[in-house]
Every structure is written in C-alpha cells, then in structure tokens.
Amino acid sequence: MKYLDEYRDQRIALALAAEIVQRTARPWVLMEICGGQTHTIMRYGIDELLPRGIELVHGPGCPVCVTPLEIVDKAIELALRPDVILVSYGDMLRVPGSRSDLLRAKAQGADVRIAYSSTEAVKIARANPDRKVVFLAIGFETTAPANAMAAWQAKREGLTNFSMLVSHVLVPPAIRALMVSQTNRVQAFIAPGHVCTVVGCKDYEDLVRDFRVPIVVGGFEPVDILEAVLMLIRQLEAGEAKLENQYVRSVSYQGNLPAQQIMAEVFEVADQKWRGIGPIPHSGLRLRSEYADYDADRIFDLRELSVDEPAECISAQVLQGLKKPTDCPAFGMRCTPENPLGAPMVSTEGACAAYYHYRRHTVAS
Amino acid sequence: MCHSSHCSVSFVTDRGSEQYCTDYGETAVCLAIPGKILEIQELGQMRAARVQFGGIVRQVSLDFVPEAGLGDYVMVHVGFAISRVDSSEAERTYKLLQEMGALEAEFPRAEP
DSSP: OOGGGGGGOOOHHHHHHHHHHOOOOEEEEEEEEHHHHHHHHHHTTTHHHHHHTTEEEEEEEEEHHSSHHHHHHHHHHTTTTTEEEEEEEEGGGGGOOOSSOOOHHHTTHHHHHEEESSHHHHHHHOOTSSSEEEEEEEOOOTTHHHHHHHHHHHHHTTOSEEEEEEEEOOOOHHHHHHHHSTOOOOOOOOOOOEEEEHSSSSHHHHHHHTTOOOOEEEEEHHHHHHHHHHHHHHHHHTTTOOESSSOTOOOEEEEEHHHHHHHHHEEEEEEETTTTTTTEEEEEEOOOOOGGGGHHHHHHHOOOOOOOOOOOOOHHHHHHHHHOOOGOOTBBBOOOOOSSSSSGTTOOOOOOOOHHHHHHHHOOO | OOOGGGGGHEEEEESSSSSSSOOSSOTTTOOOOOEEEEEEEEEEEEEEEEEEETTTTEEOTTTTTTOOTTTEEEEEETEEEEEEOHHHHHHHHHHHHHEEEEEEEESSSOOO
C-alpha cells in the first residue's frame, strides 16, 4: 500500500540503522511519546538494530492508558442505567475500572456500543430519541477535532439526548512535566506525528527552547522511527537542540487549521488527571460552557470518587518511562491482555501490550 | 480485526469487490492510516469521500481537509481525514532514503 510499504523497506531500515551506529559515540536516552510508535519499535525489533548505548524509553502517549480510572467507573455507572446507551471507541471496553470494565457491564445487560467514529454516536442518538446517548470522548489532540465535531453536530441539530463524557489530554504539558521531574532521564524526544498533524509544531518549538532538548516529529513506520532516531542522534552528538520534522508527508508547521478551529470552538484547556501519573496543570480539554448541555458530567449526577490503582500494577512508572513492562512481576503472568491489571496491557497503543505481543517469548527464555 | 495501521493487511480480499470494514473490535485512538480518495461525496453540508485502504473502502469525512481531491492520499483517523499526504515531500524524502539504502548495498559497512 502506498505510503506504508516503502516505509517498511528493510534495505532502507538497515541503511539507517548502520548510519545510526556510525554516528553514535556516546550513550543516549530517547523517548518516543506515542504508543503507536512503541508498537512499531517492538513489532519490528527496532531497538535491537540500535547500538547498545541508545536506550528507547516509552512515553505516555496511549490515550486509553492515561484515561483516569474514575472516568472508566463513571462510564460503567452510566452504561448500567437503563435509559442510557453508552458509545465508546473499541479499545476502552476492556480497560479496568476500580471494580469492573465496560465489557463486563455489557455482559450484565448494559447497552454499550462500539463506534469507529464519533459521528456514529450522533447517529445513534438520532435513531434513539427516547434514550440518552453518552459518548465516551477520550483521546489526545489527534482525536479531539473528531470528538468536537460530534458535539458541534449535536448542538447544530438541537439533539437533546446526546452528551459526552470527556477525558481529553494534551501532549506538550506532559512533556513539560516529564522534563521538570527529578527522576527524568530522557535527553531527546520523538514527538507524536499525528498529534502534530492536527496541532502543528509551535508548542514543541517552545519545549526545545525552554529545556534545550532535541525534538523530532516522527512518523509511525519502521523507516520513520529509524530516521527520527538518526536525526536526534545527529543533534545530540553535535550538542544541538532543535525542532525537526521527519514526518513531512503529513505534518506542517501550522498543523490542520480547520481541525484546530473546531477544537477551539467546542473545547477549552483545563487541568487534567492522567491515569498512573496524576494531575498535570493545563494538560486536558473540557467542553466550553456553550456546550454545557452536552456535558455528561453536568447532566448526570455522577459520583466524584477518587480511586487507587491496583497496588501490583507498575503502569505509573511504565507511562513515565521509568520502568519497562518486563520489570513488572505480574507481566505475562497475572497481567495479560485477556486479564489486564492496568490499562497499558489492554490498549493497542499500550507499552505492556506491545511487549506482550512481540517480546514475551524472548523475555521468558 | 480492523485496527491500527495493519487494518488493510488482514482485510485484503479479491481486488474487484469493495469491502467495508465492519469489525470495530479495536480502534487505536492515536493511529492514522493513509488511504486514496476514490470518490468525493457531498452529503448536505458535509463533505465526505470513499477512501481506499488496500482492499477496503470506507467513508471518510473531509471536513478538516477541504483541499483534498480525487486521487489524493489522506491520513485518516477515526473516520476523519486529518491531512492530505504531501506527495512531493513524500517522494523527495523517500528518494533520499532510497539512495541511502542503495549506497549501503554497494559499500556495506562492517558490523561494529
């Protein structure tokens, strides 16, 4: 398939890897922000092509993983109400809440429906005027415009039975939080290509300036990742800190303006709690007051509970790049994609799931 | 399963017939995949397209990429095109990468 196959070309990948080996003189710690990139790294064994001194640590860019436990609990509580249809993206269904998950709620008779796109949730609301349709609107900046579009459409049509349970996170404040943390080891970042496709590169330029940290906006195929690593190594070895864009076929400096417009119309920046990490100031989005009628948190009387993560799950350290999934004693034993203790084992973007799918045999031996 | 960038691979069937991806078992909420616009559809105020991903064709909203036209490739995320793939940039960088691979084949480096 065009724009996929050529970026999986083994010959090019090996040439890039050889160039990285040649350019690397000192050890470096790089972080790929996005869980999609983590999966590519594990799937194609990219970390094994790199010189021993280069360590790739995996970032918090897994939307499902950082959605707070409390939101999952609220979604389950809503779904179990007989008057509610809860609509969600597929990968939220197995994510454990404090006591249950949406899939189990569905088995108990809750009307939980999976949508590929936010607009399908609006369609379900149109088709079921006697039911209350709640869309679980989670994601990073990549997904925010699509989710905003659902609220915008519902408002324009005057739908009174549609609302959204919103849990949206923003990448740059999370990078900032990582950089100021005492435990930080990361010396350079591969920024998430699809987030930047939407919001552009401006915020990342600010991060480069404020922390003198090299950042390369990277794509998701093996050649993309290797090229981004090479660009970072060149900078690091030369003592430079610049923002560079490897993913030029999709990312422009200003990003996607119509998408940013609908995001700004529907959402505003707010403080946000990240599962496993905790609260980060200005790191989330909430519905603007003009959209209060579409805010499930305001419409329904939902309990505000603060819940603790299972003690055995080390997802907090995994999401901050402090530990590898295989450092967890429960990995692959008491925690599997079928019976996950934490969200990173569930999601197709979770680091634990990536290690489980592509590395559990090498780990076991 | 239709998820992530591998959606097309597991769904490629006979080339003649169109396949709509209906198994939404898993939707990775941060991934986007490139597809080719086969047909533009005006749906009231919405602009959409039939977009081909390998052997699958899906309806995709073009609300965020009004500049995209027939034959263009777009990056698609949860049913919305989020960018038009810049074909000249893609070609230019790909050529550079290819040259790198070609050079490597001609002058292989010793393993470190």
